Amino acid sequence: MTMNIELLEQSFSTVKASSADFTKTFYANLFADYPEVEPLFxxxxxxxxxQKLFDSLVLTIDSLRKPDVLTATLKGLGTRHIKYGVLPQHYPMVGSSLLKSLESALGTDWTEEVKQAWIEAYTAVAQLMLDGADKLES
Structure with a gap:
C-alpha cells in the first residue's frame, strides 16, 4: 500500500498547532461514540x-519516510496496548474517532483526498499494531 505522505504531513501540520484541543476532541468523540471503551481509561x-496519543501521532507522521523505524515502533506499540486491555475490535473505533477528530480540526481542509490518505494510513498503522499484538499472544 502506498500512502500519500505529503498530504498526511501537510494536513497534520495544521493539527499540530492545536494538540490539546485535538486530543480533547478525540477522546470526547471516542467516549461518546463508543462508551464501552471508557473503562480502559x-x-x-x-x-x-x-499527550501520549499526540506524541504517537507525531512519531508516526515524522517516521512515514522511514518505514523500518515506523514498522518496529508500531509493532511495539501494539504489543504494549495488549497489556492495557486493547482488543482487535477497538482499532476500528479508534480509527473512526480519529477521522472524526481530524475532520473537525481541519474544517474546510478536510477533503475526500485528505480523508482517503488518513484512512489508508490508519489502516496500515492498525495492521502493524495488530501484528505486534499477535506476536505477544502467540
Missing part, C-alpha cells in the same frame, strides 16, 4: 494520555 490521567 479508568486509571489514566487523561491529560497525560492525550
Amino acid at each position: 479508568a486509571n489514566a490521567h487523561m491529560e497525560a494520555q492525550g
Whole structure:
C-alpha cells in the first residue's frame, strides 16, 4: 500500500498547532461514540494520555519516510496496548474517532483526498499494531 505522505504531513501540520484541543476532541468523540471503551481509561490521567496519543501521532507522521523505524515502533506499540486491555475490535473505533477528530480540526481542509490518505494510513498503522499484538499472544 502506498500512502500519500505529503498530504498526511501537510494536513497534520495544521493539527499540530492545536494538540490539546485535538486530543480533547478525540477522546470526547471516542467516549461518546463508543462508551464501552471508557473503562480502559479508568486509571489514566487523561491529560497525560492525550499527550501520549499526540506524541504517537507525531512519531508516526515524522517516521512515514522511514518505514523500518515506523514498522518496529508500531509493532511495539501494539504489543504494549495488549497489556492495557486493547482488543482487535477497538482499532476500528479508534480509527473512526480519529477521522472524526481530524475532520473537525481541519474544517474546510478536510477533503475526500485528505480523508482517503488518513484512512489508508490508519489502516496500515492498525495492521502493524495488530501484528505486534499477535506476536505477544502467540
